[in-house]
Amino acid sequence: xxxxxxxxxxxxxxxxxxxxxxxxxxxxxxxxxxxxxxxxxxxxxxxxxxxxxxxxxxxxxxxxxxxxxxxxxxxxxxxxxxxxxxxxxxxxxxxxxxxxxxxxxxxxxxxxxxxxxxxxxxxxxxxxxxxxxxxxxxxxxxxxxxxxxxxxxxxxxxxxxxxxxxxxxxxxxxxxxxxxxxxxxxxxxxxxxxxxxxxxxxxxxxxxxxxxxxxxxxxxxxxxxxxxxxxxxxxxxxxxxxxxxxxxxxxxxxxxxxxxxxxxxxxxxxxxxxxxxxxxxxxxxxxxxxxxxxxxxxxxxxxxxxxxxxxxxxxxxxxxxxxxxxxxxxxx
Amino acid sequence: xxxxxxxxxxxxxxxxxxxxxxxxxxxxxxxxxxxxxxxxxxxxxxxxxxxxxxxxxxxxxxxxxxxxxxxxxxxxxxxxxxxxxxxxxxxxxxxxxxxxxxxxxxxxxxxxxxxxxxxxxxxxxxxxxxxxxxxxxxxxxxxxxxxxxxxxxxxxxxxxxxxxxxxxxxxxxxxxxxxxxxxxxxxxxxxxxxxxxxxxxxxxxxxxxxxxxxxxxxxxxxxxxxxxxxxxxxxxxxxxxxxxx
Amino acid sequence: xxxxxxxxxxxxxxxxxxxxxxxxxxxxxxxxxxxxxxxxxxxxxxxx
Numbered sequence: 001x002x003x004x005x006x007x008x009x010x011x012x013x014x015x016x017x018x019x020x021x022x023x024x025x026x027x028x029x030x031x032x033x034x035x036x037x038x039x040x041x042x043x044x045x046x047x048x049x050x051x052x053x054x055x056x057x058x059x060x061x062x063x064x065x066x067x068x069x070x071x072x073x074x075x076x077x078x079x080x081x082x083x084x085x086x087x088x089x090x091x092x093x094x095x096x097x098x099x100x101x102x103x104x105x106x107x108x109x110x111x112x113x114x115x116x117x118x119x120x121x122x123x124x125x126x127x128x129x130x131x132x133x134x135x136x137x138x139x140x141x142x143x144x145x146x147x148x149x150x151x152x153x154x155x156x157x158x159x160x161x162x163x164x165x166x167x168x169x170x171x172x173x174x175x176x177x178x179x180x181x182x183x184x185x186x187x188x189x190x191x192x193x194x195x196x197x198x199x200x201x202x203x204x205x206x207x208x209x210x211x212x213x214x215x216x217x218x219x220x221x222x223x224x225x226x227x228x229x230x231x232x233x234x235x236x237x238x239x240x241x242x243x244x245x246x247x248x249x250x251x252x253x254x255x256x257x258x259x260x261x262x263x264x265x266x267x268x269x270x271x272x273x274x275x276x277x278x279x280x281x282x283x284x285x286x287x288x289x290x291x292x293x294x295x296x297x298x299x300x301x302x303x304x305x306x307x308x309x310x311x312x313x314x315x316x317x318x319x320x321x322x323x324x325x326x327x328x329x330x331x332x
Numbered sequence: 333x334x335x336x337x338x339x340x341x342x343x344x345x346x347x348x349x350x351x352x353x354x355x356x357x358x359x360x361x362x363x364x365x366x367x368x369x370x371x372x373x374x375x376x377x378x379x380x381x382x383x384x385x386x387x388x389x390x391x392x393x394x395x396x397x398x399x400x401x402x403x404x405x406x407x408x409x410x411x412x413x414x415x416x417x418x419x420x421x422x423x424x425x426x427x428x429x430x431x432x433x434x435x436x437x438x439x440x441x442x443x444x445x446x447x448x449x450x451x452x453x454x455x456x457x458x459x460x461x462x463x464x465x466x467x468x469x470x471x472x473x474x475x476x477x478x479x480x481x482x483x484x485x486x487x488x489x490x491x492x493x494x495x496x497x498x499x500x501x502x503x504x505x506x507x508x509x510x511x512x513x514x515x516x517x518x519x520x521x522x523x524x525x526x527x528x529x530x531x532x533x534x535x536x537x538x539x540x541x542x543x544x545x546x547x548x549x550x551x552x553x554x555x556x557x558x559x560x561x562x563x564x565x566x567x568x569x570x571x572x573x574x575x576x577x
Numbered sequence: 578x579x580x581x582x583x584x585x586x587x588x589x590x591x592x593x594x595x596x597x598x599x600x601x602x603x604x605x606x607x608x609x610x611x612x613x614x615x616x617x618x619x620x621x622x623x624x625x
Contacts, residue, residue, distance in 0.1 A: 140585030225524035
């Protein structure tokens with residue numbers, strides 16, 4: 001663990017000072033064959049602590065309040081609890097991602113997916129069967145218990161893609177490029193889900209499949225923008241160019257998001273007043289938080305797997321040619 | 333990149349400017365001169381794109397039907413959609429010269445800032461798109477009965493809107509001209525990005541044509557200006573990374 | 578729009594089913610692709 005800590009600090013200081021990190025920037029062709037399935041120890045302790053804190057404030061407290069168990073909140077106001085829950089949960093999950101996605105092991109994604117399934121099972125149970133129907137929207141409100149968590153996580157995935165793109169442009173370490181590709185693809189899946197859920201929510205509420213709500217419209221634009229970036233990655237063959245160009249395109253697309261949101265909001269406000277689908281009142285926080293953590297863990301697991309896939313493919317692309325092929329070339 | 337006293341001619345630039353600024357401005361004027369020369373030489377292509385734009389305006393009216401009321405109501409949208417579709421042609425075409433004989437590499441070997449290359453090309457594309465827009469206005473007036481006397485404001489909106497198309501478009505065209513499936517990739521990347529510029533331009537043009545009782549025009553123009561300012565600076569910053577070898 | 582929205586259970590079930598099936602299908606597809614890629618990489622490493 002000391003070695004891991006030293007590595008991480010070295011990475012961060014190298015990023016801050018703009019020099020190439022250690023190990024060397026280009027991926028070594030020997031990485032793929034270096035270890036068997038459980039060759040490196042999983043780096044879990046610090047992020048797991050953060051996640052535990054997040055989980056405690058996220059739902060242990062909420063479950064306690066729900067069932068009338070006093071004193072779990074440690075006297076903190078609910079705003080602080082919410083911030084601690086969200087902050088520690090997200091920070092822990094992202095730290096876990098960065099610490100473990102370079103490993104050959106299946107264990108980290110397995111753990112995350114297991115936790116995710118538990119959270120989603122409980123969250124959906126609470127959301128579908130325990131929480132009471134809302135005053136105006138009736139049972140359709142229950143869609144919010146998956147819609148809002150998916151929205152938070154889609155935005156988180158896109159932000160992660162943006163951060164990875166910026167870091168890659170500074171230190172040219174291809175593991176950030178793989179992470180960016182993973183985050184973009186998972187972000188696209190979540191954004192697509194968001195549009196589907198939004199349409200399914202809008203039909204019984206507004207009578208139409210799409211009501212040009214600023215948030216959903218921005219999500220649709222974001223979806224198309226990032227699909228475009230995935231298409232760019234597919235159509236560029238040179239790995240260096242592909243990485244730099246998609247990082248630049250990611251930065252440009254991400255910076256556009258708030259502008260799109262405000263312009264659509266202005267554009268739409270002239271036509272309709274509408275309730276925003278995102279409002280959920282206080283007593284319904286528990287299923288929301290459980291599902292949010294569930295989808296967060298699922299998202300991080302998927303990004304880990306996808307980033308690993310991207311890194312392996314990149315190594316294959318950048319590997320030196322096999323000796324037989326080179327000899328054949330000379331003979332021809 | 334080190335500045336060299338032996339590089340391009342500075343005859344267009346006042347000799348009292350400090351040396352670094354003189355060099356940067358010199359680089360930009362040289363790039364602009366090259367672009368305008370290229371555009372002048374390919375002016376028949378510009379005519380072809382103009383005809384394409386006018387044809388698309390015609391097609392929009394066929395799509396809606398001979399309903400003069402509806403056509404007038406949506407004329408601003410049709411104008412900007414036509415301009416957007418034509419922009420994919422002009423933007424892709426603007427890198428044609430650089431792609432032949434690997435001219436882009438040769439340009440990058442010159443001791444000037446690659447940003448000068450970017451701004452030169454972006455400004456030239458902007459001028460071309462603005463000319464296209466201005467040329468399509470009479471077509472719009474005739475086909476959709478969408479005239480206005482407020483020509484100065486209309487010109488301002490066309491200039492700001494096409495600036496918003498040109499800045500990211502020039503950056504993306506630099507990428508896609510060197511990739512596969514270039515025809516499809518440029519619109520795929522550009523269109524989601526310029527949604528705010530499109531919204532604002534259409535809204536502003538529509539207010540100019542149909543009247544602006546609630547004085548919303550200034551807010552749309554400020555949105556356009558903010559978008560332009562952001563993307564002209566951001567894309568210029570990133571261009572160096574996009575074209576580096 | 579005011580008033581009570583009734584009978585929304587079909588939509589709720591549709592939303593949950595769509596969400597979980599898309600996530601499941603995506604997860605299965607990337608895990609399968611990673612498995613294939615890892616076995617291909619291991620094979621290459623063994624033949625070198």
